Amino acid sequence: NVLVKIADVDRGRLAPRYILAVVLSEREDLFQLGTSFKVLEKLYARNEFQPSQTTTLASLNIPSDTKFNLRTVATKESNSAQGFLRCNCRKHCGKKKCKCVLNQIKCNSKCYSSISSRN
Numbered sequence: 001n002v003l004v005k006i007a008d009v010d011r012g013r014l015a016p017r018y019i020l021a022v023v024l025s026e027r028e029d030l031f032q033l034g035t036s037f038k039v040l041e042k043l044y045a046r047n048e049f050q051p052s053q054t055t056t057l058a059s060l061n062i063p064s065d066t067k068f069n070l071r072t073v074a075t076k077e078s079n080s081a082q083g084f085l086r087c088n089c090r091k092h093c094g095k096k097k098c099k100c101v102l103n104q105i106k107c108n109s110k111c112y113s114s115i116s117s118r119n
Helices: 070-077
Strands: 002-005 018-027 030-034 039-044 049-051
Touching: 018 039, 018 070, 039 070
Parallel strands: none
Antiparallel strands: 002 018, 002 049, 018 030, 030 039
């Protein structure tokens, strides 16, 4: 089993920093990884993941019918409501243009760089 690091933009504050995966195949020094949800669509180099001490995930338990990207798998494994969605509004959020309001998610501190959120 291996651990794949999730980028800060792709995870919320309470979300895990790594996703547990298993190596399914190797070709030309690139590895196909699978998680408990789906197979990851990107091939990973050896320096993009690290070995895990746990062996709870087996390659037989991985559904291989479709492939997902790391961001989608990170959202499914996350317990956080915010996920990777950020609105980047310059002032306080408006009703029509804000990504968070349109997706019925409250804005948080990652949405704004210099002002505090009203939510």
